[in-house]
Amino acid sequence: MRIAIAGAGIGGLTAALALARAGREVTVFERATALTPVGAGLQLSPNALDVLDRLGVARDLEGRAVPAETVTLRRGSSGRAIARIPVGSQDGRGYLSLLRADLQDALLAGAQAEPRIELRFGHEILAARREPAWVLQFSQDHPAAHCDVLVAADGVHSSIGMLLGGAPARSEGVAAVRLRVRQPASPGIEAWLGARAHAVAYPVAAGRETNLVLIGPDAEVAEAPASFFDGWDKRLLGLIEAGDTLGVWPLLTRTPRWRAPGLAYLGDAAHAMLPYAAQGAAMAIEDGWVLASCLARSPDVERALHDYEAARATRVARVLSRVAFHRRVYHLPAPTSFARDLVLMATPAKRLNRQLAWLYDWRAPPIDFATD
Ligand SMILES: Cc1cc2nc3c(=O)[nH]c(=O)nc-3n(C[C@H](O)[C@H](O)[C@H](O)COP(=O)(O)OP(=O)(O)OC[C@H]3O[C@@H](n4cnc5c(N)ncnc54)[C@H](O)[C@@H]3O)c2cc1C
Numbered sequence: 001m002r003i004a005i006a007g008a009g010i011g012g013l014t015a016a017l018a019l020a021r022a023g024r025e026v027t028v029f030e031r032a033t034a035l036t037p038v039g040a041g042l043q044l045s046p047n048a049l050d051v052l053d054r055l056g057v058a059r060d061l062e063g064r065a066v067p068a069e070t071v072t073l074r075r076g077s078s079g080r081a082i083a084r085i086p087v088g089s090q091d092g093r094g095y096l097s098l099l100r101a102d103l104q105d106a107l108l109a110g111a112q113a114e115p116r117i118e119l120r121f122g123h124e125i126l127a128a129r130r131e132p133a134w135v136l137q138f139s140q141d142h143p144a145a146h147c148d149v150l151v152a153a154d155g156v157h158s159s160i161g162m163l164l165g166g167a168p169a170r171s172e173g174v175a176a177v178r179l180r181v182r183q184p185a186s187p188g189i190e191a192w193l194g195a196r197a198h199a200v201a202y203p204v205a206a207g208r209e210t211n212l213v214l215i216g217p218d219a220e221v222a223e224a225p226a227s228f229f230d231g232w233d234k235r236l237l238g239l240i241e242a243g244d245t246l247g248v249w250p251l252l253t254r255t256p257r258w259r260a261p262g263l264a265y266l267g268d269a270a271h272a273m274l275p276y277a278a279q280g281a282a283m284a285i286e287d288g289w290v291l292a293s294c295l296a297r298s299p300d301v302e303r304a305l306h307d308y309e310a311a312r313a314t315r316v317a318r319v320l321s322r323v324a325f326h327r328r329v330y331h332l333p334a335p336t337s338f339a340r341d342l343v344l345m346a347t348p349a350k351r352l353n354r355q356l357a358w359l360y361d362w363r364a365p366p367i368d369f370a371t372d
Pocket of ligand 1: 007008010011029030031043044123124155159160176178267268278279282
C-alpha cells in the first residue's frame with residue numbers, strides 16, 4: 001500500500017510517524033521548502049501528549065515546553081481570578097505550553113530519523129486525480145507521484161479538498177492577534193474574559209517568553225488591538241504594550257469531513273475549529289494516530305477509512321460542542337457575565353477538572369510497532 005501525505009504540519013507529521021512505526025512506508029509532500037517558525041505558541045493537553053509520548057516525541061519537548069497545572073480564568077476588566085481549572089488527566093499526565101516551532105522541530109526530527117518516511121519539501125500538490133491509484137502533480141517540474149491512499153493534512157485551506165470540489169473554510173467573523181512578549185511568565189495558562197473578546201497568555205521557550213493571543217471581532221481587534229482592549233486589566237495591557245505582533249489570523253472553521261474513496265482528511269483540513277478550547281492541534285495529533293492504527297489494522301483501504309471516520313467523528317463532534325460552549329460563555333457581556341463568574345467561583349476546582357475528563361483522559365488505541 002503506497003501512502004502519501006499532503007502537508008508536513010502537526011497532523012501530517014504525526015500521521016507519518018505513527019504509520020512508519022506501524023511498519024508502513026510513507027511519503028510526505030510539503031509545499032514549503034523548509035518549515036519556518038513564526039514564533040507563535042501552543043498549548044498541548046494530556047490527550048495529545050499521550051500520542052506524542054508513544055511516538056517518542058514528547059521527550060524532545062523537555063527543556064523547551066513548560067508544564068501547566070491550571071488554566072486560570074480572569075475577569076477581563078479587573079483581572080480578578082474567577083476559576084482555576086486543573087488541566088492534568090486523572091492518570092497524572094500533564095499539560096504543556098510551548099512554541100509551536102518546538103513541537104514542529106521535534107516531529108520533524110522524529111520523521112527525519114525514520115527510514116520509512118520520505119520527506120519531500122518544495123512539493124506543492126497542484127492536481128490530484130484517481131485512476132484508480134492517485135496521481136499527484138506538483139509545481140516546479142517535479143515528476144508526478146502515485147499512491148493508493150492519499151492523506152489530506154494540508155491545513156485549513158486544504159488544496160486537496162478544493163481540487164476535489166470541497167467548500168472553502170468559513171469565516172467566523174473573529175480574528176486572533178498573536179504577540180510574542182520577551183518577558184518570562186509564571187507557569188500556567190491565563191485567560192481574560194470580556195464582552196465579545198478574550199485574551200490568553202502562557203509561557204513558552206522554557207519560560208523565558210510569554211505567548212499572548214488576543215481574540216475578538218475581526219476588523220476591530222485586527223486593526224487596533226491595544227485600543228480594542230482599552231479598559232481591560234492593566235497587567236494584560238502591559239503585556240500587549242510589551243509584545244511584538246506576530247500577525248493576525250482570521251479564524252476559520254469547517255463542518256467536519258473525513259474521507260472520500262482512497263482519501264482521508266485530517267487536522268484542520270478535516271475540521272478546522274475555533275481555538276477556544278486549545279484543541280485544533282491536539283485533534284490533528286489524535287487523528288494522525290488513529291488513522292495510522294486503522295490503516296495498520298486493515299489491508300482493505302475503504303474499511304480502514306470507514307473505521308477512521310467511525311472512531312473520530314463522535315469525538316471531534318464533542319470537542320466542537322465544547323468549543324461552541326466556550327464561545328458562548330467566554331464573550332458574555334455584563335450583567336450575564338456576573339452570573340457566569342458566580343457559578344464558576346462556586347464550583348470546586350476538582351469538579352471543573354472532572355468536566356474535562358472525557359477530553360483529557362482520551363488514550364490512543366494500540367498500534368503494534370514494527371520491530372525491524
Ligand atoms: C490563534 C490560534 C491559536 C491556537 N492555539 C492552539 C492551541 O493552543 N492548542 C491546539 O491544540 N491548537 C491550537 N490552534 C490550532 C492549531 O494551530 C491547528 O489546528 C493545527 O496547527 C492544525 O494542524 P494541521 O496539521 O491540520 O495543519 P497545518 O499545521 O496548517 O499544516 C498544513 C501543512 O500543509 C502544507 N500544505 C498546504 N497546502 C499544500 C499543498 N497543496 N501541497 C503540499 N503541502 C501543502 C502547509 O504548508 C502546512 O505545512 C490554534 C490556532 C490558532 C489560529
